[in-house]
Amino acid sequence: MDKSSGQIINQAVVKALQKEKNGYLNIKSLITGFPVELKITLGFEKNIKAKDFTAKEALKRLNSHLDKKVLVYSKGNLIYLSLDSKDSMILRKLEQGKSFPTFKVLRKNVAPLLKDDFTQVLNDLLLSGNVKCTFKGDNPILSLAGQVSSQPSEPVNLIEEVSVNPDIETINDPELFHAALSNSGKGRRMVYLYMVRRNLNWSRERFDTLIRKLRSEYRIQLHGGDPSIMTEDQVRDSFMDERGVLHISVSWRGK
Numbered sequence: 001m002d003k004s005s006g007q008i009i010n011q012a013v014v015k016a017l018q019k020e021k022n023g024y025l026n027i028k029s030l031i032t033g034f035p036v037e038l039k040i041t042l043g044f045e046k047n048i049k050a051k052d053f054t055a056k057e058a059l060k061r062l063n064s065h066l067d068k069k070v071l072v073y074s075k076g077n078l079i080y081l082s083l084d085s086k087d088s089m090i091l092r093k094l095e096q097g098k099s100f101p102t103f104k105v106l107r108k109n110v111a112p113l114l115k116d117d118f119t120q121v122l123n124d125l126l127l128s129g130n131v132k133c134t135f136k137g138d139n140p141i142l143s144l145a146g147q148v149s150s151q152p153s154e155p156v157n158l159i160e161e162v163s164v165n166p167d168i169e170t171i172n173d174p175e176l177f178h179a180a181l182s183n184s185g186k187g188r189r190m191v192y193l194y195m196v197r198r199n200l201n202w203s204r205e206r207f208d209t210l211i212r213k214l215r216s217e218y219r220i221q222l223h224g225g226d227p228s229i230m231t232e233d234q235v236r237d238s239f240m241d242e243r244g245v246l247h248i249s250v251s252w253r254g255k
Helices: 003-019 029-033 036-041 055-065 086-097 101-110 115-128 173-185 193-200 204-216 232-236
Strands: 025-026 071-075 078-082 131-136 139-144 190-192 220-223 249-252
Touching: 003 036, 003 055, 003 078, 025 029, 025 055, 029 055, 029 078, 055 078, 086 101, 086 115, 086 131, 086 139, 101 115, 101 139, 101 204, 115 131, 173 190, 173 193, 173 204, 173 249, 190 193, 193 204, 193 249, 204 220
Parallel strands: none
Antiparallel strands: 025 078, 071 078, 131 139, 190 249, 220 249
């Protein structure tokens, strides 16, 4: 096959992807939707059906003609082509749908991504502030958001909690908070907010007021994350800021 034929094939792929609302195409659907002359150029029968060839076979015939703009996503026996990066796929869907009621629904609408890839990319988008998680009743709602300052997240292991439980508000609240954070974290830098809240057993207003105060004084750093791995009660006992952004964990910065 000459160079010009390869360029024509690549242009046909790019054009098909640009027209596709989802931003990606199953490679078998792409092949069967090609004009007859392109199918023949690639060595397929003009009336070929999706059942007549495998995704790997299609990629083998197409791959040498694709430029770097065309990205390949493999998912089991399925292969998708797209011009979108992984994060762009998620942002495209959120832009199209405005918001999604659950993480599972959003993941199903980003078909090319493996579960682990989806979770990692979504975590990064939550941490960067490009995506925010708010609540409608007890249900988490994902939507696009403006930039929010945040530090990279780190894994936090769940551990047993040690009760502090002071029963009245005092000027020592920051020290009590720090003690609860240390007890919950057992030396770890980042700790789930719900664990600290439950250790202290304060009123919601008292705890949230202190969180805002410590954040404004740059004594703590709040972090996002993936609430789909948590129970509803654990998410509810995290912290929602004034912009509707959910923060799941916290680390102590000090003055």
